[in-house]
Every structure is written in C-alpha cells, then in structure tokens.
Amino acid sequence: MNFAFTDDQLLFRDAVAEFFANECPPEKVRWSWNDEVGRDASIWAALAEMGVIGLTVPEAFGGMGMNEIDLLPILTEAGRYAYPAPLVETVAVVAPLLAESAPAAIAEKWLPGIADGSVIATVQLDGQPFVNDMHIANLLIAQRGDQLFAIPAEHVRSTPQISVDGARRLFSVEWDEADAELIVSGDAALRAADRAFDRGAAATAAQLIGLSEQMIAMTVAYVSDRKQFGVPIGSFQAVKHHLADAELKVSFARPAVWAAAYGLANSSADVDREVSMAKCFASDAAEVVARKALQTHGAIGYTTEHDLHFWLKRSWALASSWGDAAWHRRRVAHLLLDA
Amino acid sequence: MDLTFTPAEEAFRAEAREWLEANVPVGLPSGDTAEGFALHVEWEKKLFEAGWSVVSWPEEFGGRGASLWEWLIFEEEYYRVGGPQRVTQNGIFLLAPTIFEYGTDEQKARFLPRMASADDLWCQGWSEPDAGSDLAGIKSRATRDDERGGWVINGQKTWTTRGAFCNWVFGLFRTDPEAARHSGMTYLMVPLDASGVTVRGVERLDGDEGFAEVFFDDVFVADDLVLGGVNEGWGVAMATTSSERGLTLRSPGRFCAAADRLVDLWKRQAAAGEHPERIDSLRSDVAQSWMEAEAYRLATLADVTGLVNGVSQGARSSLTKIFWSELDVKLNETALRLLGPAAELIETSAGAVDGGAWMKGFEFALSGPIYAGTNEIQRNVVAERVLGLPRK
Structure with missing residues (x-):
C-alpha cells in the first residue's frame, strides 16, 4: 500500500505547474475570453515539447507511454491555471482510445501527430451534446451507437454554442459517415466509449480539484488583505467557517480523484464506481468552493473586472461536463443497490 | 502508487x-451501562488473551507489533463482523499514544500491560463545568505537597465518558495558577478509588449512564502519576487530542462497515415492498453516505502513507474529525429515513428494526460533532492553521 505519487511524477507535475505559472497567468485567460480564436498555439507546442501532449501516446508512436496516474496531477495544474485548451479531450481521452481500439492504419495516421503537437483532437460521445474546441481541432472522434469514428476536421460542419465560460469554445457538429473512418464497432466500441467516458470524467475531476484549490488560495489571500471594522475580514469566524467548509470539500474529493486515476491505470474491476465517485465529489466540491469564494469576496467577486469569475465559470462548466454530480451519484447508487 | 496489500x-x-x-x-x-460495561470488559479480556486487543503495540506491552497498515486491516475486519464498541478506547487509543511518547519506562511497564488486558479501565478528564471548548480555561487545581512527594487535587471534571465504570482517569490540572492560560497545567493520572474522589453518573441523550461528573476533594497523587513535565501538560494533552481527532480513534473500518449495513438496509426495505416511493427517493442519499465512508477510507490511506514516510497530519486532523463526525450523522439519518415510522422505536421495543441499532447509532453519532473539540472549534483550527487566516 502506497497511496502517493512518486518523486518523478511530482517533479513532472511541478515543472508543468511552473510552465503554466509563467505562460498562462490570468491575463492569458482574459485574452482567451476576448480573442476570437482564444487559443495560444505556442503554449500547446511547448507542452508537446515537454511531453505533456504525448503523455498517453504509446512510445512506439512517439509519445511517453504514461498513464492516468502520471496525467491527472498535471491536469490538476491545468485546472489551477484555468488553461483554456482541449487537454482532456486530446490527451486523456482520444490518444488512449486510438492506442487501444483503432486499427493500425488509423493509429499510425493520428497518434504521432498528437504526440508532436501537430494534431489537436476532440471528442463527442453519445449523450454529449457539444464538442470542445472544434475550431482548432484537426480530428474529431465521435460515437454513433455502437460505432466509433475518426473524422478529419475538414469534414465536420460546426455551429458555435456560447458557454458562460467565455474561454471555452463549444460547438454543435454534423458530419457524414462517408467522410469518416470507422475505428471500432459492436460491443468493443461500446466498451471503448465507456472507458473513454470514464477517462474524460476522471480527467475533468482532476481539473476541478485544481480550480477549487486555486479559488481557495485566491480567497484566502483576499480575506487576509481586505479590512472592515479595522481588521482583516478573514479574522471573522463566519468567514473562516466558509473557507474551512471549502477546504473540507476539496480535501476529501482529492483522494477519490487519485483513486480513480489508479483504477483507470490498473483497469480496476470497480473502475466505473471509482470514476463516478471522483467526478461526483470533485463537481460537488467545486460548486461549494465557488459559492464560498464568491460570497467571501463580496461585491468585487461579482464583477468581471476581478479575475475570480474566470475560475467560477470554468468550475460551473466543468462540474456539469462529463456527467454532473447527480448523474454520477445515480450511477454509484445503481452499482451499489441494483447488483 | 499501489493500492494493494502485501x-x-x-x-x-x-x-x-x-x-x-x-x-x-x-x-x-450497550457498554455505556453498568451491566453492558461488565460484558464488554469480558470481551476485551478475551480479545487480549488471543492477542487482538492492541495489535499495533509492541509485544512486551501486550500487542503484536503490527504495522499501521495491519492495524487498519484489523479495524476493517473487526467492524465488518460487527465487533462491539471498544470500552477500552480512551485508554488504548487516547492515553496510550501519550504514554508511549511522554511516559517513563516505569509508567509504561506499570500502565500499558494492564490497559491492554482491560484490568485497568481509563476515562478522560478534560472538560469542566466552565471549560468545554475553551479547554485552557480549566480551574481544577493540583497543589504541591513536598512532604508526601506529590500533588493534592481539588476541583471537578465533567462529561467523563464511562466515568462511573472505570477505575482511572487522566486529565489536565492547573499546577501554577500564576502562569499564562496555556502554561501552568500538568497532565495527571488519578486512581478513581483514591480517597476524596466522588463519581456521579449522568444520563446521556440516549438514556445510558454514559457520562459522569468527577469531584476531587483533597485527592493526593504521587509524583509518579505525572505524565510529561510539571506545568507542561498542555503540550502533552494536545498530543492526545490529535489522536482523538484523527485516525486512531475513528478508523475508517467502522464507517465502511456501517455504510455497507446501510446499503443492506436499503435492499431489505426495497425487498419488503412497503413505501416504495420513499425507498426509491433515498437512493442518492444511500449512495452519498457510502461514498463518503469510502472517501474517508481513501483519505486515511493517503494519511497513513504520509505517516509511514514521516509526514504527520498536523492541523489537518481537524478536517478528519469534521468529516467523520458529519458522515456518521448523515449515515444514521439516512437509515432512519429508510425506516420511516419504525425509526422512532428503540432497542427495548419488540417492533424495532435491527434491534433499534439505527436510532442508537443516530443518537451516538450526534455526539461526534460536539466531543473531541466541537466542529466549530475544528473549523477555526482549519481556517487558522491549515489555511493561515488571521487569528484576530
């Protein structure tokens, strides 16, 4: 038993965190809100250079051949800095799906490009109405019932949908099977789609942990500085208890997310339950933390001039993506009660 | 990362x-009644004779030198089969870690084996009528008696769990009234059969005589009953309270076992077919309780990984205490909702489901957010010592 990351895993994570601290400060998130494309290709290229984008691509295709235990702490850092790009879709979902389920020709066509940063991939599974980042993607992986397809971006017709998080780029998409390459069909496709969904949910949960931690850090800094009645408002018990509740939520969501990473990496027999628990706790935690952060910031937090709203809105968006807390709680209830 | 056992x-x-x-x-x-306590002590002696009463202690004191991981495993198994409450817990889980850390070799040899064998039964004396959350406000005094080589105690302790049935109490007493609030206190161990000690049982919310008041009138204790240094009791006591908040008192095993019983209760109620809408509406609550118990288990695995690598939980143990105490309330509340009109029946009622265990468990759980430092105090600790918010 050893429920911790290795020194190497933590060093990799810390290097990525330092990179985000330099390259993706709040001004970059604000730029993403205001810029039409809103994606900085140089950051993606640098992350590919560091091995982050190809982290889950097998070494045979030029990647790092690593798993969720290596990846999820890095996605927590992406969440902490509210990095706006399809890391979950490309790195956590599409690359492992292609590596596990695609015929050699399709894998060879796309995986090396993912690893070197030249191919950005996104995904749409059944039940997911919108696609992230279709405007910069080269590849869409999509489910239709018991079939999974790879569709080159030039064959996808997309219509923007506007998210409350202005740094997100969502699209409704249409495509024709004539333009698509079949990856896998039948029960194998359903299993692959289930696993892809679990990977997306766990990866999103990891981002929510980082978002929550950052909202707590911003709020601790604010209430320690802001004075009313001649003292920092963080000295008031009512404010302290809001923040203690926030920290409590994140503290017990975090181990659930790491356990989901372990379950995915080791194909645990209970991986569906482990992932749902992680996403349920991470979504609930982020929603509570966002409320507490806004409440204790007061009116300044209720403006778009202050940076807090970038994190609030990303939290709301991700809390309901890849299954919200209620969806995942129902899945756990089904697994526990209907067996 | 490896989540398997060897x-x-x-x-x-x-x-x-x-x-x-x-x-x-x-x-x-219930072990919190005179009759039940005696039966629980018999069980503790049986556990001891088979070598299971204090698995993590060294063999010389009655344990089997088990690792922290093995201790967690033992706890899982103990509660999985429905093992009784541990009436020795205040000794083996709260006092013993303090004796291991601060006790002299003589104190270890004198107290630990008799604690392991349930020959000595310990209760704790922290709270006083005017000092609850504000523990440093205690007034019970121990005055120096050089002639006899010890201390003379006067004062009162209260909310002393199972005080009416135990034969020893440990607690804090003020030995230097002139010193600042957190100084001038000494950690003493006092035999309850000493001259001048009066114990009065107090009936708790659940009807058991689980509480006691302990009065001290010129009670003499010898120097060898001081644990740690004279006037250094606060620091010694804090070592105990962090055990109380943290995993030694409330291992995940009991909550995981209770959550599994809750799932089983849901299935039995669903199979009975009565009030199907109510049973169906509680699916999410049952799942949430089960997941929280599992989250507590996972958090403990991470904490113990830290401990075996030399990283202590520190003030984060306050998060642990809030979480398990609130989880325990939620879990039992959910069970009572599943029972509907049968929820109010207690153990002496023929119609009670599971022998009234859920109402009993609910009443017991309600004490969790109060004892061992109220959850309001724990939230202050989290805010100030985990997050670093200003004290004033």
Whole structure:
C-alpha cells in the first residue's frame, strides 16, 4: 500500500505547474475570453515539447507511454491555471482510445501527430451534446451507437454554442459517415466509449480539484488583505467557517480523484464506481468552493473586472461536463443497490 | 502508487477474520451501562488473551507489533463482523499514544500491560463545568505537597465518558495558577478509588449512564502519576487530542462497515415492498453516505502513507474529525429515513428494526460533532492553521 505519487511524477507535475505559472497567468485567460480564436498555439507546442501532449501516446508512436496516474496531477495544474485548451479531450481521452481500439492504419495516421503537437483532437460521445474546441481541432472522434469514428476536421460542419465560460469554445457538429473512418464497432466500441467516458470524467475531476484549490488560495489571500471594522475580514469566524467548509470539500474529493486515476491505470474491476465517485465529489466540491469564494469576496467577486469569475465559470462548466454530480451519484447508487 | 496489500498483510487479515468470526459476541447490551460495561470488559479480556486487543503495540506491552497498515486491516475486519464498541478506547487509543511518547519506562511497564488486558479501565478528564471548548480555561487545581512527594487535587471534571465504570482517569490540572492560560497545567493520572474522589453518573441523550461528573476533594497523587513535565501538560494533552481527532480513534473500518449495513438496509426495505416511493427517493442519499465512508477510507490511506514516510497530519486532523463526525450523522439519518415510522422505536421495543441499532447509532453519532473539540472549534483550527487566516 502506497497511496502517493512518486518523486518523478511530482517533479513532472511541478515543472508543468511552473510552465503554466509563467505562460498562462490570468491575463492569458482574459485574452482567451476576448480573442476570437482564444487559443495560444505556442503554449500547446511547448507542452508537446515537454511531453505533456504525448503523455498517453504509446512510445512506439512517439509519445511517453504514461498513464492516468502520471496525467491527472498535471491536469490538476491545468485546472489551477484555468488553461483554456482541449487537454482532456486530446490527451486523456482520444490518444488512449486510438492506442487501444483503432486499427493500425488509423493509429499510425493520428497518434504521432498528437504526440508532436501537430494534431489537436476532440471528442463527442453519445449523450454529449457539444464538442470542445472544434475550431482548432484537426480530428474529431465521435460515437454513433455502437460505432466509433475518426473524422478529419475538414469534414465536420460546426455551429458555435456560447458557454458562460467565455474561454471555452463549444460547438454543435454534423458530419457524414462517408467522410469518416470507422475505428471500432459492436460491443468493443461500446466498451471503448465507456472507458473513454470514464477517462474524460476522471480527467475533468482532476481539473476541478485544481480550480477549487486555486479559488481557495485566491480567497484566502483576499480575506487576509481586505479590512472592515479595522481588521482583516478573514479574522471573522463566519468567514473562516466558509473557507474551512471549502477546504473540507476539496480535501476529501482529492483522494477519490487519485483513486480513480489508479483504477483507470490498473483497469480496476470497480473502475466505473471509482470514476463516478471522483467526478461526483470533485463537481460537488467545486460548486461549494465557488459559492464560498464568491460570497467571501463580496461585491468585487461579482464583477468581471476581478479575475475570480474566470475560475467560477470554468468550475460551473466543468462540474456539469462529463456527467454532473447527480448523474454520477445515480450511477454509484445503481452499482451499489441494483447488483 | 499501489493500492494493494502485501501477501503478509493479507495473511494477517485472514487470521484476524477467522478469529473474529469465531469469537465476536452478538447482541451485547450497550457498554455505556453498568451491566453492558461488565460484558464488554469480558470481551476485551478475551480479545487480549488471543492477542487482538492492541495489535499495533509492541509485544512486551501486550500487542503484536503490527504495522499501521495491519492495524487498519484489523479495524476493517473487526467492524465488518460487527465487533462491539471498544470500552477500552480512551485508554488504548487516547492515553496510550501519550504514554508511549511522554511516559517513563516505569509508567509504561506499570500502565500499558494492564490497559491492554482491560484490568485497568481509563476515562478522560478534560472538560469542566466552565471549560468545554475553551479547554485552557480549566480551574481544577493540583497543589504541591513536598512532604508526601506529590500533588493534592481539588476541583471537578465533567462529561467523563464511562466515568462511573472505570477505575482511572487522566486529565489536565492547573499546577501554577500564576502562569499564562496555556502554561501552568500538568497532565495527571488519578486512581478513581483514591480517597476524596466522588463519581456521579449522568444520563446521556440516549438514556445510558454514559457520562459522569468527577469531584476531587483533597485527592493526593504521587509524583509518579505525572505524565510529561510539571506545568507542561498542555503540550502533552494536545498530543492526545490529535489522536482523538484523527485516525486512531475513528478508523475508517467502522464507517465502511456501517455504510455497507446501510446499503443492506436499503435492499431489505426495497425487498419488503412497503413505501416504495420513499425507498426509491433515498437512493442518492444511500449512495452519498457510502461514498463518503469510502472517501474517508481513501483519505486515511493517503494519511497513513504520509505517516509511514514521516509526514504527520498536523492541523489537518481537524478536517478528519469534521468529516467523520458529519458522515456518521448523515449515515444514521439516512437509515432512519429508510425506516420511516419504525425509526422512532428503540432497542427495548419488540417492533424495532435491527434491534433499534439505527436510532442508537443516530443518537451516538450526534455526539461526534460536539466531543473531541466541537466542529466549530475544528473549523477555526482549519481556517487558522491549515489555511493561515488571521487569528484576530
């Protein structure tokens, strides 16, 4: 038993965190809100250079051949800095799906490009109405019932949908099977789609942990500085208890997310339950933390001039993506009660 | 990262399971009554004779030198088979870690083996009528008696769990009234049969005589009953309270076992077919309680990984205490909702489901957010010492 990351895993994570601290400060998130494309290709290229984008691509295709235990702490850092790009879709979902389920020709066509940063991939599974980042993607992986397809971006017709998080780029998409390459069909496709969904949910949960931690850090800094009645408002018990509740939520969501990473990496027999628990706790935690952060910031937090709203809105968006807390709680209830 | 146990640990689990399944008594009355306490002490002696009462202690004191991981495994197995409450807990889980850390060799040899064998039964004396959350406000005094080589105690302790049935109490007493609030206190161990000690049982919310008031009138204790340094009791006591908040008192095993019983209760209620809408509406609550118990288990695995690598939980143990105490309330509340109109029936009622265990568990759980430092105090600790918010 050893429920911790290795020194190497933590060093990799810390290097990525330092990179985000330099390259993706709040001004970059604000730029993403205001810029039409809103994606900085140089950051993606640098992350590919560091091995982050190809982290889950097998070494045979030029990647790092690593798993969720290596990846999820890095996605927590992406969440902490509210990095706006399809890391979950490309790195956590599409690359492992292609590596596990695609015929050699399709894998060879796309995986090396993912690893070197030249191919950005996104995904749409059944039940997911919108696609992230279709405007910069080269590849869409999509489910239709018991079939999974790879569709080159030039064959996808997309219509923007506007998210409350202005740094997100969502699209409704249409495509024709004539333009698509079949990856896998039948029960194998359903299993692959289930696993892809679990990977997306766990990866999103990891981002929510980082978002929550950052909202707590911003709020601790604010209430320690802001004075009313001649003292920092963080000295008031009512404010302290809001923040203690926030920290409590994140503290017990975090181990659930790491356990989901372990379950995915080791194909645990209970991986569906482990992932749902992680996403349920991470979504609930982020929603509570966002409320507490806004409440204790007061009116300044209720403006778009202050940076807090970038994190609030990303939290709301991700809390309901890849299954919200209620969806995942129902899945756990089904697994526990209907067996 | 490796979330599996070694073959040796699994063998330990199998050995514990086999013995517990063959020996755990069923249907003991509450250990917080005189009759039930005596039966629980019998069980503790049986545990001791088989070497299971204090698995993590060194063999010379009655344990089997088990690792922290093995201790967690033992706890899982103990509560999985429905093992009785541990009436020795204030000694073995709260005082013993302090004796291991601060006690002299003589104190270890004198107290630990008799604690392990349930020959001595310990209660704790922290709270006083005017000092609850504000523990440093205690007034009970111990005055120096050089002639006899010890201390003379006067004052009162209260909310002393099972005080009416135990034979020793440990607690804090003010030895330097001139010193600042957190100084001038000394950690003393006092025999309850000493001259001048009066114990009065107090009936708790659940009807058991689980509380007691302890009065001290010129009670003499010798110097060898001082634990740690004179006037250094606050620091010594804090070592105990962090055990109380943290994993030694409330291992995940009991909550995971309770959550599994809650799932089982849901299935039985669903199969009974009455009030299907109510049963169906509680699916999410049952799942949430089960997940929280599992989250507590996972958080403990991470904490113990830290401990075995030399990283202490520190003030984060306050998060642990808030979480398990609130989880325990939620879990029992959910069970009572599943029972509907039968929820109010207690153990002496023929119609009570599961012998009234859920109402009993609910009433007991309600004490969790109050004792061991109220959850309001714990939230202050989290805010100030985990997050670093200003004290004033």
